[in-house]
Amino acid sequence: MNLAEVFAVRRDAVKRRWSCLRSGIAFGWPFGHGGQYFFLYAGVFLVARAAGRCLVNKLTIVGAGLVGEAAAQIIARDELCRELVLMDVQGELAQGKALDVWQAAVESGSDTRVVGGSMAELLQGSELVVITAGVPRKPGQSRQDVLSINLPILDGIMQDINRHAPAATVLVVSNPVDVLTYRACSLSPLGRGRVFGQAGVLDTARMKCFIAEETGFSARDITALVLGGHGDSMVPLMRYCQIGSVPLSHFLTDEQIERIVERTRKGGGEILGLKKMGSACDAPGVAIAQMVDAIAHGRNRILPAVAVLEGEYGRTGIAMGVPCVLAQEGIARVIELPLDAQEQAMFDHSADQVVRDIAEMQAS
Ligand code: 2OP
Numbered sequence: 001m002n003l004a005e006v007f008a009v010r011r012d013a014v015k016r017r018w019s020c021l022r023s024g025i026a027f028g029w030p031f032g033h034g035g036q037y038f039f040l041y042a043g044v045f046l047v048a049r050a051a052g053r054c055l056v057n058k059l060t061i062v063g064a065g066l067v068g069e070a071a072a073q074i075i076a077r078d079e080l081c082r083e084l085v086l087m088d089v090q091g092e093l094a095q096g097k098a099l100d101v102w103q104a105a106v107e108s109g110s111d112t113r114v115v116g117g118s119m120a121e122l123l124q125g126s127e128l129v130v131i132t133a134g135v136p137r138k139p140g141q142s143r144q145d146v147l148s149i150n151l152p153i154l155d156g157i158m159q160d161i162n163r164h165a166p167a168a169t170v171l172v173v174s175n176p177v178d179v180l181t182y183r184a185c186s187l188s189p190l191g192r193g194r195v196f197g198q199a200g201v202l203d204t205a206r207m208k209c210f211i212a213e214e215t216g217f218s219a220r221d222i223t224a225l226v227l228g229g230h231g232d233s234m235v236p237l238m239r240y241c242q243i244g245s246v247p248l249s250h251f252l253t254d255e256q257i258e259r260i261v262e263r264t265r266k267g268g269g270e271i272l273g274l275k276k277m278g279s280a281c282d283a284p285g286v287a288i289a290q291m292v293d294a295i296a297h298g299r300n301r302i303l304p305a306v307a308v309l310e311g312e313y314g315r316t317g318i319a320m321g322v323p324c325v326l327a328q329e330g331i332a333r334v335i336e337l338p339l340d341a342q343e344q345a346m347f348d349h350s351a352d353q354v355v356r357d358i359a360e361m362q363a364s
Pocket of ligand 1: 202
């Protein structure tokens with residue numbers, strides 16, 4: 001759906017509510033001013049709601065595993081789309097989870113409808129598709145170790161998207177996310193602004209968590225930024241971290257900061273090692289929902305996203321985490337931050353790893 005169509009949908013919703021408002025006032029007439037005011041206030045509320053509501057009509061999550069389900073819960077609860085589809089090769093599992101998510105959303109006062117199934121036709125009309133399908137890594141494995149299983153799965157999904165929802169914006173979450181985002185973008189005609197991945201929002205949340213723990217300050221006041229590949233060589237940019245606008249170095253020693261950096265880099269592995277049976281799902285679900293929210297509301301948020309680079313940071317032919325402006329149309333802009341020599345060296349180290357991973361994918 002292009003911008004004009006999105007506005008047309010919203011305009012129609014406002015028109016419908018406005019016409020209800022006029023009928024309401026007319027209906028309230030015999031009840032005197034009280035009746036009229038009641039319908040007037042109710043109508044104004046509904047018109048305002050229609051004007052400010054979600055912009056995404058249909059969103060599909062491909063992969064009804066734990067991450068897909070966690071994201072679906074928040075997306076449905078927060079009414080980030082009107083219709084949410086949970087798609088999975090295990091159709092009945094997806095149907096069951098969809099019913100569960102829908103019923104939970106209804107309890108939260110949401111009108112988002114949720115359906116599930118396995119048929120690719122369910123993608124039809126989706127404006128946004130989130131890909132969480134594939135196997136998670138096991139303890140001791142790297143994200144790249146699941147490439148041979150997840151690559152053909154992603155290829156099949158991209159084929160289905162190109163066939164049934166060719167205009168859909170695509171958010172890749174499955175691992176190895178940098179490599180699979182690069183692949184998805186190369187299989188789509190839409191370009192890097194419409195096909196990108198989630199990793200940095202999650203990594204940044206992890207780092208904020210560790211900073212809050214180390215300092216005892218509210219996580220609300222912490223701003224942080226993680227760039228690079230979604231692996232152990234990711235680049236937490238401590239110079240860009242602040243607590244209540246005060247640089248992090250004011251509160252923490254170099255050793256403390258180094259500990260946070262290391263823990264952030266291995267944050268996914270730490271959870272995997274403890275859970276053993278599966279990797280993180282709740283925080284990735286929230287990270288997906290944050291990106292969906294930014295798109296659904298056209299917020300122009302500056303968030304890290306896995307984006308195909310076109311010369312930024314001195315790189316092409318690669319997808320990795322960089323700060324982006326996330327708007328209604330997807331990535332509106334990649335932000336190129338000035339890096340000092342040490343940060344650039346860490347970025348290059350991480351990028352070189354992703355280049356090797358992409359080369360492995362291309363050779364397979
Ligand atoms: C993580 O870092 C699964 O890659 C995901 O937890």
